[in-house]
Amino acid sequence: MTDIKPPADYCETILVDRATIQRNSTTKSFAKGESYYQADAVAALTQRGNLLHAEVEGTETIPYRVTTQFDAGKVTAARCTCPYDLDGWCKHIVAVLLACIHEPETIETRQSLEQLLDRLDLSQAKQVFRELIADRPDLIDDFDFQVNLITAVPSTTAQASSTKPKTSNRTIDPTVFRRQVKQLFRNAVRSWEDGYEEDPLTEDLLELVAEAEIFFRQDDGENAIAVLEGITQGCVDDWEDVDEYGADSDEIVAAIDYAWTQAILITEMTTDRQKQLRSQLQKWQDAWGQDLPMSIEALQQGWIYPPLLRVLDGEITKLGAWEGEAPNFADELASIRLEILQRQGRDLEYLYLAEAEGKTEQYLTMLAQLGRVEEVMTVATTQMYTVDQAFSLAKALLEQGSAEQALEIAKTGLTLEGTPLYNLAIWTSNLAESLSNPQIALTARITAFKAKPSFQDYQKIEDLAGESWAVLRPTLLQVLAQLQSWDLLQTKVDIFLHEGEIDRAIATVTDLGYYHAPLIHRVIDIAISQNPDWVIENTRHRAEEIMNRGKSDAYQHAVEWLGKTKAAYQQSERQPEWSAYYHQLLRTHERKRKLMGLLQKL
Numbered sequence: 350m351t352d353i354k355p356p357a358d359y360c361e362t363i364l365v366d367r368a369t370i371q372r373n374s375t376t377k378s379f380a381k382g383e384s385y386y387q388a389d390a391v392a393a394l395t396q397r398g399n400l401l402h403a404e405v406e407g408t409e410t411i412p413y414r415v416t417t418q419f420d421a422g423k424v425t426a427a428r429c430t431c432p433y434d435l436d437g438w439c440k441h442i443v444a445v446l447l448a449c450i451h452e453p454e455t456i457e458t459r460q461s462l463e464q465l466l467d468r469l470d471l472s473q474a475k476q477v478f479r480e481l482i483a484d485r486p487d488l489i490d491d492f493d494f495q496v497n498l499i500t501a502v503p504s505t506t507a508q509a510s511s512t513k514p515k516t517s518n519r520t521i522d523p524t525v526f527r528r529q530v531k532q533l534f535r536n537a538v539r540s541w542e543d544g545y546e547e548d549p550l551t552e553d554l555l556e557l558v559a560e561a562e563i564f565f566r567q568d569d570g571e572n573a574i575a576v577l578e579g580i581t582q583g584c585v586d587d588w589e590d591v592d593e594y595g596a597d598s599d600e601i602v603a604a605i606d607y608a609w610t611q612a613i614l615i616t617e618m619t620t621d622r623q624k625q626l627r628s629q630l631q632k633w634q635d636a637w638g639q640d641l642p643m644s645i646e647a648l649q650q651g652w653i654y655p656p657l658l659r660v661l662d663g664e665i666t667k668l669g670a671w672e673g674e675a676p677n678f679a680d681e682l683a684s685i686r687l688e689i690l691q692r693q694g695r696d697l698e699y700l701y702l703a704e705a706e707g708k709t710e711q712y713l714t715m716l717a718q719l720g721r722v723e724e725v726m727t728v729a730t731t732q733m734y735t736v737d738q739a740f741s742l743a744k745a746l747l748e749q750g751s752a753e754q755a756l757e758i759a760k761t762g763l764t765l766e767g768t769p770l771y772n773l774a775i776w777t778s779n780l781a782e783s784l785s786n787p788q789i790a791l792t793a794r795i796t797a798f799k800a801k802p803s804f805q806d807y808q809k810i811e812d813l814a815g816e817s818w819a820v821l822r823p824t825l826l827q828v829l830a831q832l833q834s835w836d837l838l839q840t841k842v843d844i845f846l847h848e849g850e851i852d853r854a855i856a857t858v859t860d861l862g863y864y865h866a867p868l869i870h871r872v873i874d875i876a877i878s879q880n881p882d883w884v885i886e887n888t889r890h891r892a893e894e895i896m897n898r899g900k901s902d903a904y905q906h907a908v909e910w911l912g913k914t915k916a917a918y919q920q921s922e923r924q925p926e927w928s929a930y931y932h933q934l935l936r937t938h939e940r941k942r943k944l945m946g947l948l949q950k951l
Contacts, residue, residue: 401445574609610643
């Protein structure tokens with residue numbers, strides 16, 4: 350076996366490597382990001398506590414700002430001021446993280462925000478805010494927005510035993526959120542007029558709607574409603590401004606409707622208040638040209654809808670909590686009601702509603718939380734259909750101390766459809782080990798490896814397999830060799846080199862482009878002694894492609910490949926052939942002065 354050394358492309362400040370960046374970005378974003386990094390577009394790398402800030406020169410006059418957050422060294426979030434709204438990290442984030450890997454010495458460490466604030470007393474902090482807002486008057490709206498959120502009074506009176514939604518005093522000013530919506534629309538229009546094709550609006554507006562959910566979690570219905578009044582009014586007032594640019598309303602309207610439903614069902618209202626709010630929602634619907642059906646239905650039903658009351662009393666029929674055919678939002682409405690019932694400690698009503706509305710996962714999980722393990726095991730055999738249902742139930746059983754039953758449910762879950770199969774398999778393997786059941790631990794770990802191979806899991810399987818490893822090993826290697834996903838390249842190379850499977854490692858990297866150069870070099874360094882002919886052929890091809898294109902900024906890479914070529918010739922005791930090839934290169938490219946200088950050093 351060949352020992353695996355830590356990759357050279359590693360950053361000590363933030364624990365990130367090329368493979369991690371590639372997993373979190375598209376192939377196109379990664380390629381463009383690497384080009385940005387190589388073009389020295391990254392500047393002002395500054396670390397403040399667990400935040401890393403950087404600027405990246407882009408197509409605009411003002412550089413894009415990238416902020417990376419990390420915990421225990423691992424990246425937990427990455428944001429950029431560019432309008433990129435597709436999958437994964439944008440090219441600017443990629444460029445910044447590559448700079449962290451290759452040039453960690455350029456990162457300037459500064460005091461974190463917390464450290465800076467600790468140096469100020471209240472009067473000094475106020476002075477700083479006044480001066481900032483004097484220089485940047487536009488910050489006053491953001492300041493107003495945050496003050497409204499922070500000073501909103503959270504509900505503190507427990508009503509776990511109450512069957513009525515609770516109320517609270519309203520402290521949020523809806524106009525603050527209306528102004529926020531207006532500003533988001535202005536920013537979006539500016540981006541579209543600047544030629545950006547991505548959606549610059551939806552994500553930011555959904556984050557604003559999520560502010561209402563903060564109050565929902567606190568059973569603070571009045572402030573949740575205040576937030577939503579401002580957002581909804583803002584959308585109604587100014588939607589025409591973004592509609593002409595093709596703004597997509599579907600996701601936004603659905604989120605607002607869902608949030609309104611949450612707020613309505615935790616707020617105690619008089620009949621007059623319900624009618625007034627329902628009338629307002631209908632007016633907004635008409636003015637906006639959008640439907641808010643679930644929230645209007647929630648206002649109509651409240652918690653006194655006769656079919657719902659019958660279900661909560663334990664009277665369950667095929668119609669569930671409805672008089673007739675259930676609407677298409679019935680599942681979402683049931684989920685909201687269940688969450689409220691659980692927070693209020695209304696466990697029996699929770700069970701009845703979950704059963705009536707076919708919420709199997711929630712029903713089984715609540716049975717487990719109540720310690721009704723025998724019922725769980727009986728029902729699960731006929732009503733558990735998906736991986737996520739099994740995973741939730743197994744975790745609930747383990748929390749109740751029923752470890753053996755949790756393992757049984759988890760083992761069954763590995764045979765079901767859905768996600769997250771890998772997470773369940775790892776959890777099952779660890780639980781089986783703790784219960785001294787090595788066979789289930791091994792089987793589950795193999796399932797995890799097949800779902801998402803990793804070097805760590807491969808080594809764990811070897812430890813668990815014991816004498817059966819000789820039989821398992823070729824099967825796992827064959828499984829790995831047949832997988833073609835680009836995000837498994839690092840894993841494949843790690844395992845193949847670890848096992849001395851140099852031919853399979855070679856097959857993995859032979860056709861890869863320059864963006865995977867570190868991975869290719871790792872294989873080449875091992876292959877020089879075992880398959881020098883492949884190294885010669887592969888590195889010559891890569892070097893000649895660069896030199897023949899005449900791209901002077903890439904000549905250094907060509908010479909790096911040729912360095913491997915030379916080593917392979919020497920390893921196979923074919924020095925004269927290398928000498929002849931080298932002099933041929935000198936004659937062929939004698940007019941390329943930069944290249945000639947590099948070749949002569951070689």
